[in-house]
Amino acid sequence: MLSIGTLAKRTGTKVQTIRYYEQIGLMPEPGRSEGGQRRYDDAGLDRLAFIRHSRQLGFSLDAIRELLTLSDSPERSCAQVDAVAQRQLKEVEARIARLEALRSELHRMISECSADRVADCRILEVLRDHEECLSDHEKPHSLNTGPGMLEKVM
Amino acid sequence: MLSIGTLAKRTGTKVQTIRYYEQIGLMPEPGRSEGGQRRYDDAGLDRLAFIRHSRQLGFSLDAIRELLTLSDSPERSCAQVDAVAQRQLKEVEARIARLEALRSELHRMISECSADRVADCRILEVLRDHEECLSDHEKPHSLNTGPGMLEKVM
DNA sequence: TATAGGACCTACAGCAGCTATAGGTTCAAG
DNA sequence: CTTGAACCTATAGCTGCTGTAGGTCCTATA
16 A cells, blocks of 8 residues: 555655645545555556656646546447547647747747847847738737637647 | 727737736736726737737747836847747747657557557557657656656647 | 654645636717 | 616636645654
């Protein structure tokens, strides 16, 4: 039986994080010692390792919840598992594309600036005036589509 | 003079977001109408446009605060502006690198799975067992370096 | 067996960067 | 003058943790 601290060390997780996972129902409530301290078995260790590894691959806690539920019915088709992973891949790819657009915009902005004084700084000019941008990130004047028009970028 | 709603529309910002920026001191307190409603002038519009555009390029609110302060002294050297932008570029590049590692890991995982049943699903196996990973994302068993071992990935 | 001091407990506040709600007031078009 | 959209403040919520305070337990050593 493992204490929470040992479990934390073994999985590279903070103790509070484990308690947090329990709180939100991602980790089941473990047994307790006489004095009321948490005691984990191998199942707990495996589950936490699964969660942490999934997090490292960028899955959200909700996606992980889904994966954990799916993996509890071994006879089911794994098509849904596939779908979750595909969705994650798509999200990662979308994010990469967005960041690459940012990168080139930033790069261009920086390379254009050869001023000494803030007054002539191209970087600030570009930031002030959207029209100087080449990329297609939303122009303020266009009516924006849907909620959260400034979608997560970093 | 613009109402907050008009300003919001013109810059593609939510009304609450503008009030939030005011609350954290990023936007100055504007004048008010007789009845106490916010009224903005062109300076406010410009400032908000600057903030929003910088956000679209991924700058943090703190970085934006810095840029705004710098742009207030036009005679200064723009080296610091350059530094802020460079830092941002570096961050974007680091993020891209990290996401590309994730992408290939996810891709490999997905392509390896040809199972029907959850019981044999490679995706779940990989998630369960870190050793199956090729990439260098932190192994749980290695003592991790510094705080926040699971650094922002998405 | 006593004790010291680490590891554990709960509960709650805080981070970024917003977004949403409730319950009330003001503005402007008709 | 009325009506209803837009505004106001205040507060809570989102994700995924992290940190703190103030207290209890466990275990190695003397």
